[in-house]
Amino acid sequence: MKNILVEKLSLWQLFILIFIFEIGNAAVVSTGNDANQDAWIAIGLAMVFGMGLALMYYFMLSRLPGKNLFEIFQFCFGKWMGGLLTLLYILYFLYIASRVLRDFCELIVSFIFEETPIEFIAITMVIVIVYMLYLGLEVMGRTSEVFMPYFFSFIIIIGIAVFISGEMEFENLFPILGDGFKPVLKAVFPQLLTFPFGELIAFTMIIPYTSKFKKAKKITLLAVMASGIMLIYNAVLQITTLGVDMRARSNFPLLSSAREISLLEFIERVDLVVVFIVMFGIIIKVSVFFYGALKGLELISNRPYRMYVVPIGAIIAFISVKISDNFAEHIEEGLIVVPLFMHVPFQLLLPLMILPVLLWKTRKSKEGRK
Amino acid sequence: MKLKMALSILGCVIILTGCWDRIELNDVSIVTGLAVDEGENSKYRLTIEVVNASQFSKNQMGGEAAPALTFTLEGNTISELLHKMNIGITRRLIFSHTRVLYISEGIAKEGIIEFIDFLDRSGQFRNDFNIMITKGEKAEAFVKVTYPIQKVPSLKVHKQTQSFNREWGGDPGVRLTDFISALTSKGRNPVSATLVIKGDPKKGEKSENNMKTSVDTLVEMDGMAIFKDDRLIGYLTVDETRNYFWTQKLKTTSMSVPCSDDEKKPEDEKYMAVTVTETHNKLKVDFTNGKPVLKVKINGETRIEATQCLNDLTKIDTYKDFEEKINRYVAKDIQETIKKVQTEFGVDIFGFGDAFNRQHHKEYKKVENNWDEVFAQAEVEVDINLHLRRSGVRGKTFISEIPRE
Numbered sequence: 001m002k003n004i005l006v007e008k009l010s011l012w013q014l015f016i017l018i019f020i021f022e023i024g025n026a027a028v029v030s031t032g033n034d035a036n037q038d039a040w041i042a043i044g045l046a047m048v049f050g051m052g053l054a055l056m057y058y059f060m061l062s063r064l065p066g067k068n069l070f071e072i073f074q075f076c077f078g079k080w081m082g083g084l085l086t087l088l089y090i091l092y093f094l095y096i097a098s099r100v101l102r103d104f105c106e107l108i109v110s111f112i113f114e115e116t117p118i119e120f121i122a123i124t125m126v127i128v129i130v131y132m133l134y135l136g137l138e139v140m141g142r143t144s145e146v147f148m149p150y151f152f153s154f155i156i157i158i159g160i161a162v163f164i165s166g167e168m169e170f171e172n173l174f175p176i177l178g179d180g181f182k183p184v185l186k187a188v189f190p191q192l193l194t195f196p197f198g199e200l201i202a203f204t205m206i207i208p209y210t211s212k213f214k215k216a217k218k219i220t221l222l223a224v225m226a227s228g229i230m231l232i233y234n235a236v237l238q239i240t241t242l243g244v245d246m247r248a249r250s251n252f253p254l255l256s257s258a259r260e261i262s263l264l265e266f267i268e269r270v271d272l273v274v275v276f277i278v279m280f281g282i283i284i285k286v287s288v289f290f291y292g293a294l295k296g297l298e299l300i301s302n303r304p305y306r307m308y309v310v311p312i313g314a315i316i317a318f319i320s321v322k323i324s325d326n327f328a329e330h331i332e333e334g335l336i337v338v339p340l341f342m343h344v345p346f347q348l349l350l351p352l353m354i355l356p357v358l359l360w361k362t363r364k365s366k367e368g369r370k
Numbered sequence: 371m372k373l374k375m376a377l378s379i380l381g382c383v384i385i386l387t388g389c390w391d392r393i394e395l396n397d398v399s400i401v402t403g404l405a406v407d408e409g410e411n412s413k414y415r416l417t418i419e420v421v422n423a424s425q426f427s428k429n430q431m432g433g434e435a436a437p438a439l440t441f442t443l444e445g446n447t448i449s450e451l452l453h454k455m456n457i458g459i460t461r462r463l464i465f466s467h468t469r470v471l472y473i474s475e476g477i478a479k480e481g482i483i484e485f486i487d488f489l490d491r492s493g494q495f496r497n498d499f500n501i502m503i504t505k506g507e508k509a510e511a512f513v514k515v516t517y518p519i520q521k522v523p524s525l526k527v528h529k530q531t532q533s534f535n536r537e538w539g540g541d542p543g544v545r546l547t548d549f550i551s552a553l554t555s556k557g558r559n560p561v562s563a564t565l566v567i568k569g570d571p572k573k574g575e576k577s578e579n580n581m582k583t584s585v586d587t588l589v590e591m592d593g594m595a596i597f598k599d600d601r602l603i604g605y606l607t608v609d610e611t612r613n614y615f616w617t618q619k620l621k622t623t624s625m626s627v628p629c630s631d632d633e634k635k636p637e638d639e640k641y642m643a644v645t646v647t648e649t650h651n652k653l654k655v656d657f658t659n660g661k662p663v664l665k666v667k668i669n670g671e672t673r674i675e676a677t678q679c680l681n682d683l684t685k686i687d688t689y690k691d692f693e694e695k696i697n698r699y700v701a702k703d704i705q706e707t708i709k710k711v712q713t714e715f716g717v718d719i720f721g722f723g724d725a726f727n728r729q730h731h732k733e734y735k736k737v738e739n740n741w742d743e744v745f746a747q748a749e750v751e752v753d754i755n756l757h758l759r760r761s762g763v764r765g766k767t768f769i770s771e772i773p774r775e
Binding site: 114174246262 | 554
């Protein structure tokens with residue numbers, strides 16, 4: 001393998017990446033609607049399961065330190081089977097990357113630039129992402145480090161501002177668990193568990209490159225927890241300002257909530273802050289999936305991934321536009337089809353199937369070493 | 371290297387500059403009011419009110435002109451009409467600063483869901499405009515009545531409702547999202563404020579109306595309208611509106627409480643003027659013996675602004691006595707208003723159903739679908755706990771010192 005660079009992320013950067021990745025578009029599109037006013041409980045529950053998932057992914061990686069998910073495939077199943085699996089995952093990552101990108105484009109097109117063609121927004125976003133990934137994983141880590149304070153404080157400030165504007169009605173949160181746990185569980189599985197928490201699978205391509213792999217476990221769990229808490233904060237904010245019905249009917253509830261802000265009658269119309277949050281969240285999210293796919297291509301073709309950045313970027317932009325004809329198709333596929341037929345197999349079933357093989361193989365190799 | 375630089379700069383120039391959807395300021399007109407009437411040949415007759423911005427600059431160009439401009443079209447959907455307005459108007463319209471939506475009685479009686487959906491769906495409208503039902507005249511007439519201080523009619527109405535809402539509570543303060551969530555909830559029905567025109571609408575259209583100290587034509591607040599689902603079914607007066615608002619989000623108000631408890635003619639009675647400075651209200655539904663009991667609980671602070679009563683305001687007993695009288699007076703008022711809504715309209719506009727849902731979810735589920743009937747039958751308990759804190763900068767009133775024969 002020539003010209004393949006070894007890149008290293010610091011633990012703090014990993015934390016930030018996971019944090020932004022999880023919040024990314026989940027904060028903006030309405031999640032957990034099945035649970036009505038208990039959406040925040042559902043998110044909390046999903047967070048706990050998500051931490052379990054993260055533990056599982058970490059455990060898999062820790063059996064072969066320094067190797068990413070695709071290298072584990074090859075280790076377990078040999079070059080051809082492993083290659084096939086890798087290829088499937090590459091397609092999955094690319095598809096999700098374009099889907100996430102489309103989320104953002106839809107938001108921009110329906111709220112801000114109503115007459116701008118969606119292609120134009122997709123392409124400009126992809127150019128930024130391609131540039132960042134061309135410079136490498138480390139640049140991505142540093143970029144997110146720079147923007148993290150804004151990202152974090154904007155979300156917090158929106159909540160406080162809505163609260164001070166007097167638009168929050170905490171009554172909207174009641175009755176708590178009025179219909180029992182059933183709706184909550186329905187919201188958690190498969191929707192909330194897989195999106196956003198199960199999408200951590202993409203980090204199996206990044207965690208191996210952190211500078212202190214041993215501590216990555218703690219950091220990952222902490223990051224998932226932090227982002228979970230942030231999402232709960234967000235859900236509470238949305239439910240209290242919009243009410244359950246309105247939230248369910250909003251395509252982008254956080255944006256609608258931010259529109260309610262009116263401080264001292266002159267700090268108003270701050271919805272663009274939300275667009276910043278989404279934009280940055282989306283850039284990181286697309287990049288992480290994109291990076292996963294690129295790493296896979298690197299492994300299969302034995303060429304540095306930088307060669308693929310531009311063409312694959314073009315493909316992502318193309319798919320994101322062509323992925324669905326209209327908004328309803330996009331959302332329905334995203335909430336019903338994709339979780340069940342793509343997220344569940346790729347995030348849960350396949351890793352679970354690989355785990356025993358991995359355990360068996362690594363045990364054998366360890367014995368052999370002895 | 372230089373070529374690379376040049377190329378990348380060129381690329382940036384192409385990508386980063388400009389904005390696809392940009393609209394220059396001198397290409398737009400700001401819409402401040404929309405008035406919806408029944409059309410003669412089609413479903414709706416829509417009138418828009420556009421601000422004439424040059425009238426607001428210090429050095430007016432082009433001399434005196436009307437502060438706002440209205441234009442009317444007929445059609446079957448509001449959104450189509452809004453895009454079609456340029457039949458008679460030069461600039462593109464922007465709606466994010468819409469202040470008031472006037473809906474005529476006739477339209478409101480037939481149901482207004484059909485165009486409320488457009489306002490909700492279109493990202494252009496913010497959630498800060500008033501929804502007003504216009505009584506008497508056509509809605510169209512209301513966007514044409516000017517006013518000396520706030521020359522644009524809708525801005526005037528908006529400011530007026532805001533002040534009225536804060537000062538006395540005679541405007542229910544309903545916004546689009548409130549209206550819609552009341553519509554979708556089974557435990558609540560929507561309300562909205564109403565307007566009337568005092569005087570001749572034709573005279574109000576001219577700016578001469580602004581030259582007088584007592585204007586010929588004036589748009590006034592007139593209580594509120596009650597809806598069953600999305601259909602208008604009746605009205606409450608301004609006083610009843612205040613009582614309604616007292617169960618919701620009232621902050622300050624003032625009232626005249628009789629000095630003595632015995633019934634007298636209003637002109638013989640002596641009153642004290644009481645200002646409520648702070649209130650906290652809570653709706654509760656208690657569920658005992660299988661029957662819901664509606665409970666309104668209000669805490670707050672009041673102060674005496676003026677008194678015609680002779681009682682000595684330096685004594686604790688007087689304060690206690692007055693406090694009781696105030697509480698009884700307010701409780702009676704609110705009770706009467708709720709009773710009136712129960713008997714005359716039979717729809718829950720207060721949100722007792724929602725409160726019931728929050729407290730006794732399982733029981734509510736059973737009556738959810740005929741909640742309005744249950745509401746109309748239910749008992750009402752009003753618990754007022756207003757504290758009288760102070761009485762201005764004087765203790766004893768001078769009235770009691772005047773020597774009398």
